[in-house]
Amino acid sequence: MKRYVLLMGLIVSLSVAGVGLGVGAADDWRKSGSDAQKLKNLVAAVPGTSHWMFEIGERYKNLYWAAQQGKWEFANYQLEEIEKLVQMVQLTRPKRAATAQQFLDDGMPQMHKALETRQWNAFKRGFNQFSEACMRCHAQNDHAFIVLPREPKAASSPVLDMELDAD
Ligand code: HEC
Structure with a gap:
């Protein structure tokens, strides 16, 4: 039982890390972001x-x-x-x-x-x-x-x- 809980914990933390990675690496807002998100990011990137x-x-x-x-x-x-x-x-x-x-x-x-x-x-x-x-x-x-x-x-x-x- 203890082992099972540990294993489940590992799987959960791995999948959370996986989601985190997905947002950082795969989800490129420049390609897959909404128009509103793209616009917001572009305005933020305009040099001062x-x-x-x-x-x-x-x-x-x-x-x-x-x-x-x-x-x-x-x-x-x-x-x-x-x-x-x-x-x-x-x-x-x-x-x-x-x-x-x-x-x-x-x-x-x-x-x-x-x-x-x-x-x-x-x-x-x-x-x-x-x-x-x-x-x-x-x-x-x-x-x-x-x-x-x-x-x-x-x-x-x-x-x-x-x-x-x-x-
Ligand atoms: C609209 C007003 C304005 C005009 C016109 C202007 N400046 Fe500036 N300048 C600023 C402001 C404000 C800063 C400080 C930057 C900041 O607040 O972001 C600055 C900063 C600078 C800096 C420092 C940049 C750095 O970070 O090293 C230089 C060099 C400079 N100006 C050169 C010039 C020259 C040369 C001209 C004329 C040809 C000029 N500026 C005209 C407003 C102006």
């Missing part, structure tokens, strides 16, 4: 502001160094990508949509204009104002401690090949 900002930060450095190296088309491409990423923040974080719009209205157009001149001095003046506009939004969103360098020390894109330049 900081993810987009991380990329914006890299493009900010690349923008500066592309201009420094006279790669104006690449600089322009960086600026356009930054613009799209700020619009992405607007979409994914509605509470930041208004301050993001302010940046798009006030910070963006003058940077575009400065870039069009393809002159380093004009670019540099525009970039300083651009940097201030970025940080204005940080302050408006309780992140004034995130301070950007006016003259980033290096870029991250291989297109700008900073390692070779440093040699």
Whole structure:
């Protein structure tokens, strides 16, 4: 009898573990979840502001160094990508949509204009104002401690090949 109870206990615990495994491994919500469950999980997985900002930060450095190296088309491409990423923040974080719009209205157009001149001095003046506009939004969103360098020390894109330049 005792043996029987033990055996039953083992079978029950094995089947519970089996169910647990089933949920973890076999039940992939991406394939078999309901539409509502999929939507809920996808919304939860949408990156927050900081993810987009991380990329914006890299493009900010690349923008500066592309201009420094006279790669104006690449600089322009960086600026356009930054613009799209700020619009992405607007979409994914509605509470930041208004301050993001302010940046798009006030910070963006003058940077575009400065870039069009393809002159380093004009670019540099525009970039300083651009940097201030970025940080204005940080302050408006309780992140004034995130301070950007006016003259980033290096870029991250291989297109700008900073390692070779440093040699
Ligand atoms: C809509 C307002 C807004 C604008 C516009 C904005 N930022 Fe941000 N940024 C934030 C907020 C808020 C954070 C903090 C992240 C968080 O709260 O999730 C941040 C964080 C950052 C970070 C830190 C990322 C990290 O985790 O290391 C960098 C770098 C950054 N921003 C760069 C920029 C640059 C460059 C610009 C301008 C081209 C810019 N930001 C424009 C709101 C903004």
